[in-house]
Amino acid sequence: MTPLLHALGVTVRYGALTALDNVDLRVEHGQRHALIGPNGAGKTTLLDVLGGATRAGGGRVLLAGRDVTRLGPAARARRGVGRIHQRPAVWSTLTATENVVVAALPNAVRPGRWRPGARRCAAERTAGAWLERMGLGDVGAVPAGRLAHGQRRQLEIAMALAGRPRLLLLDEPAAGLSVVEVARLVEFLRALPRAVAVLLVEHRLDLVYALCDQVSVLRDGRTVATGTPAEIRASGPVRQAYAEGVSLCCARSGCVPATPTGSCCTR
Amino acid sequence: MRDEAVRALRRGVAVLVLAALVLAPWTVDDYTVALLARTLALGLVGVSVALLTGVAGLPTLGQTAPYAAGAYASAVLGSRLSDVAVVHLVVAAAAGAALAAATVPLVVYARGVIVLMITLAIGELVVTVVGRWRSVTGGSDGLAGVPPVRPVWGLPVLATDRARYLYALVVVAVLVGAVLLVLHTRVGLLLRAGRDDEARLRASGHRVPAHVAVVHVAAGAVAGAAGSLLVVAQQFVSPADFGFDTSALLLLGVVVGGATSVGGALVGAVIVVAGRDWLFGVLPGYAPLVLGLAFVVTVYLLPGDGHRSAGGPGRLLPGLPASPGGRERPAPTGART
Amino acid sequence: MAVDTRIDPYLVPALDGVAYGLLVFVAAAGLVLCFGVAGILNLAHGTLYAIGGYTAAALLDGGWSSLLLALAVGTVAATAAGALVAGLLTRVAARSHLTQALLTFGLALVGGSLLVAAFGPDDPPVRVPAALDGSVAVAGHRYAAYRLVFIVVAAVLAGLLHVAVRRTRAGMLVRAAVDDAEMVAVLGVNPAWIRLGVLAAAGALAGAAGVLGAPIIGPGPDTADAVLLLSLVVVVLGGLGSMGGTLLAALAVGQIQTLGVALAPSAAPFLLFAAMAAVLAVRARGLATARRAS
Numbered sequence: 001m002t003p004l005l006h007a008l009g010v011t012v013r014y015g016a017l018t019a020l021d022n023v024d025l026r027v028e029h030g031q032r033h034a035l036i037g038p039n040g041a042g043k044t045t046l047l048d049v050l051g052g053a054t055r056a057g058g059g060r061v062l063l064a065g066r067d068v069t070r071l072g073p074a075a076r077a078r079r080g081v082g083r084i085h086q087r088p089a090v091w092s093t094l095t096a097t098e099n100v101v102v103a104a105l106p107n108a109v110r111p112g113r114w115r116p117g118a119r120r121c122a123a124e125r126t127a128g129a130w131l132e133r134m135g136l137g138d139v140g141a142v143p144a145g146r147l148a149h150g151q152r153r154q155l156e157i158a159m160a161l162a163g164r165p166r167l168l169l170l171d172e173p174a175a176g177l178s179v180v181e182v183a184r185l186v187e188f189l190r191a192l193p194r195a196v197a198v199l200l201v202e203h204r205l206d207l208v209y210a211l212c213d214q215v216s217v218l219r220d221g222r223t224v225a226t227g228t229p230a231e232i233r234a235s236g237p238v239r240q241a242y243a244e245g246v247s248l249c250c251a252r253s254g255c256v257p258a259t260p261t262g263s264c265c266t267r
Numbered sequence: 268m269r270d271e272a273v274r275a276l277r278r279g280v281a282v283l284v285l286a287a288l289v290l291a292p293w294t295v296d297d298y299t300v301a302l303l304a305r306t307l308a309l310g311l312v313g314v315s316v317a318l319l320t321g322v323a324g325l326p327t328l329g330q331t332a333p334y335a336a337g338a339y340a341s342a343v344l345g346s347r348l349s350d351v352a353v354v355h356l357v358v359a360a361a362a363g364a365a366l367a368a369a370t371v372p373l374v375v376y377a378r379g380v381i382v383l384m385i386t387l388a389i390g391e392l393v394v395t396v397v398g399r400w401r402s403v404t405g406g407s408d409g410l411a412g413v414p415p416v417r418p419v420w421g422l423p424v425l426a427t428d429r430a431r432y433l434y435a436l437v438v439v440a441v442l443v444g445a446v447l448l449v450l451h452t453r454v455g456l457l458l459r460a461g462r463d464d465e466a467r468l469r470a471s472g473h474r475v476p477a478h479v480a481v482v483h484v485a486a487g488a489v490a491g492a493a494g495s496l497l498v499v500a501q502q503f504v505s506p507a508d509f510g511f512d513t514s515a516l517l518l519l520g521v522v523v524g525g526a527t528s529v530g531g532a533l534v535g536a537v538i539v540v541a542g543r544d545w546l547f548g549v550l551p552g553y554a555p556l557v558l559g560l561a562f563v564v565t566v567y568l569l570p571g572d573g574h575r576s577a578g579g580p581g582r583l584l585p586g587l588p589a590s591p592g593g594r595e596r597p598a599p600t601g602a603r604t
Numbered sequence: 605m606a607v608d609t610r611i612d613p614y615l616v617p618a619l620d621g622v623a624y625g626l627l628v629f630v631a632a633a634g635l636v637l638c639f640g641v642a643g644i645l646n647l648a649h650g651t652l653y654a655i656g657g658y659t660a661a662a663l664l665d666g667g668w669s670s671l672l673l674a675l676a677v678g679t680v681a682a683t684a685a686g687a688l689v690a691g692l693l694t695r696v697a698a699r700s701h702l703t704q705a706l707l708t709f710g711l712a713l714v715g716g717s718l719l720v721a722a723f724g725p726d727d728p729p730v731r732v733p734a735a736l737d738g739s740v741a742v743a744g745h746r747y748a749a750y751r752l753v754f755i756v757v758a759a760v761l762a763g764l765l766h767v768a769v770r771r772t773r774a775g776m777l778v779r780a781a782v783d784d785a786e787m788v789a790v791l792g793v794n795p796a797w798i799r800l801g802v803l804a805a806a807g808a809l810a811g812a813a814g815v816l817g818a819p820i821i822g823p824g825p826d827t828a829d830a831v832l833l834l835s836l837v838v839v840v841l842g843g844l845g846s847m848g849g850t851l852l853a854a855l856a857v858g859q860i861q862t863l864g865v866a867l868a869p870s871a872a873p874f875l876l877f878a879a880m881a882a883v884l885a886v887r888a889r890g891l892a893t894a895r896r897a898s
Contacts, residue, residue, distance in 0.1 A: 326701060380644070383701060384836060384840055387833075388837050388840045388880060389880075391833045391836070396874060515709040518705075553717065555714075556714055556717035556721075558710075559709075559715075560710065562710025563707060563714070566703055
């Protein structure tokens with residue numbers, strides 16, 4: 001069966017620096033796929049390439065078998081790619097509800113009969129439902145710029161889902177969240193319908209092992225391993241690659257890995 | 268606190284100015300009424316500037332281009348078609364929109380200071396063309412004696428300055444009302460979102476260049492309609508009406524009016540233009556000096572953009588790369604690994 | 605021979621075009637610096653040129669020494685004016701491009717009216733050095749000697765500018781800033797000093813252009829606007845930020861304004877417009893995609 005997302009030989013260079021070197025990645029329909037690796041391995045760059053924000057210097061990106069390599073982020077979003085950014089990106093002067101409404105518009109279901117405002121009305125109802133699900137029911141009328149960091153993250157997830165994606169690209173969604181918020185996030189991602197595939201970049205391996213059924217390890221811009229969480233846990237080179245990365249990033253941020261597998265560097 | 272005070276002050280001034288606009292033709296002499304009618308036309312151009320600058324985040328110095336196109340289309344084409352002002356208005360709006368549409372490729376990918384430069388260059392080139400195209404536009408002498416018009420079929424000709432002024436006032440009120448209504452729909456939502464974070468809008472699947480193109484053409488149509496009002500108001504049109512100082516003055520008016528508010532832009536532009544006309548009346552020799560100082564002082568006194576940075580005109584404010592990088596699309600949201 | 609007679613009548617306008625183009629280039633180079641390095645649309649740029657022009661009109665008396673004196677005084681005065689603009693911009697540095705543009709426009713109005721108050725509302729006559737007042741024979745035509753010398757001097761200036769931007773440390777900083785504004789901040793250079801340096805340099809260029817170019821685009825109440833807009837068109841045509849492109853655009857605009865007017869008087873302004881539209885339309889797309897291909 002054609003995978004939902006297939007990246008073939010993706011290469012990105014910034015001058016002399018090779019950020020991604022011939023990366024292959026397959027995400028099946030409905031799969032929960034994690035992308036792990038040390039800082040600077042190229043994880044966010046790969047998400048940027050898959051989302052269309054960065055154009056790859058080489059290689060191809062197929063979405064459900066169709067070549068989308070040359071399409072920009074907007075066209076890919078309309079084809080069902082939703083994106084959660086590392087730093088929550090919301091429209092700060094718009095209210096939380098309006099944020100979700102605007103995000104939902106491109107892929108909104110058209111109401112059968114046109115009445116003035118029908119589309120917006122429907123969009124607002126859906127938006128309210130999404131906010132409710134993300135625990136933002138009571139801040140719908142608050143400008144997004146005034147929301148706390150964790151709320152903005154939740155809002156961005158609501159926005160992405162309101163756009164009815166087939167594939168959700170999540171870039172460190174747990175970063176900067178409180179313990180309660182992380183728990184809610186995990187619960188929420190678990191409850192996501194299988195119609196939505198997830199590609200998750202995450203440093204916290206406990207979250208990765210709890211949520212995902214496939215893990216790819218990226219290091220120095222290459223995929224060094226792909227497999228089930230159990231396989232990845234068992235594979236020596238991967239542990240080594242990741243352990244090096246962990247010690248590296250811990251040396252940089254001065255934190256201590258909380259578990260042997262290392263959940264650190266939550267910025 | 269200061270925000271609230273500024274807002275209250277702005278609202279008070281707006282109410283006063285609107286009341287004065289309605290009562291003006293019965294309280295001042297004919298010459299001033301004619302001047303005010305022209306000021307109203309400029310106020311409408313100010314609205315189109317605010318639409319681009321404040322609402323869509325594309326700072327422009329070139330709205331005199333569609334304004335001029337509208338004025339000349341109204342004076343040259345409209346006069347041959349009919350003596351009904353509404354026909355002129357439509358012709359002028361179409362001309363303004365057409366010119367704006369033709370220049371869409373030039374502004375659609377540019378941002379920040381680049382837009383200022385490009386629009387200024389476009390505006391000036393249009394005025395140059397108008398000044399040189401003697402056979403149609405009358406060159407720098409302009410077109411005098413544009414025949415009077417009737418507002419709609421069946422009504423008498425607008426023969427007095429007061430009638431022309433009231434016509435202009437009604438048209439401005441209707442058009443500004445229409446713009447406000449449209450901005451209240453999701454169109455306004457999309458424009459504000461684009462101003463806040465354009466990359467996020469693309470990441471959600473919106474066709475941002477199309478939004479920019481539509482708002483640019485719409486602003487062109489509004490400015491074109493204002494051109495028709497100018498011709499009705501002064502029955503004369505010349506390149507001097509579309510100078511570079513007019514663009515700067517309008518921009519100042521829009522900034523004074525609050526940049527993101529369309530009604531504020533109308534009031535701000537009217538105040539600034541009326542102030543300029545008054546200044547040239549009382550201090551003919553020193554008017555540019557005083558006007559220049561007024562620019563400097565106003566810029567210094569305006570509340571800093573800083574307090575609006577969370578919710579202000581995004582594309583004008585954030586640290587857009589000042590280089591040719593400024594014309595590239597803003598970097599994708601979210602930091603890189 | 606046949607070719608000669610066909611080209612012949614256009615030789616003088618074409619040479620004029622070169623002189624005009626080089627003049628506009630030297631004036632526009634300052635504008636490129638301002639907006640490329642500091643992100644400022646300096647609407648008072650034309651006024652800096654006018655300062656040079658008025659200085660030339662006031663000081664030139666037909667002798668060589670007066671030319672040198674005028675060049676020194678005009679350049680220094682315009683440099684100081686540029687520095688003044690930079691100083692006044694400091695307070696609004698954190699604000700939008702729009703605010704900065706409005707401030708410089710106000711300064712242009714003030715400067716313009718001060719110049720008119722000092723030198724009168726008429727276009728003052730400019731006396732070139734007596735030795736250059738005559739004309740010389742160029743391919744069988746009489747051509748104003750001053751313009752010929754101007755072409756050489758302006759070409760030397762353009763060359764010096766090229767060397768300064770390509771070879772010196774300051775030039776490297778300038779190029780770095782044009783490529784990436786944040787880069788200079790990373791290098792630890794204070795943006796206020798960059799603004800000061802850039803606006804002063806732009807003032808020096810505009811002032812020198814104003815003095816030397818006074819016999820070509822003379823001082824007067826309309827000079828500032830005319831020079832600003834010509835420079836602006838040239839900068840936009842030149843691809844916004846490239847000195848080489850600006851030079852080419854300036855030479856092209858010079859030819860359009862002289863040879864173009866001689867060949868097709870009614871089409872010249874349209875030609876300028878069409879050229880700008882074409883260049884922008886092509887470049888806008890090119891730049892928008894260039895960033896993506898990494």
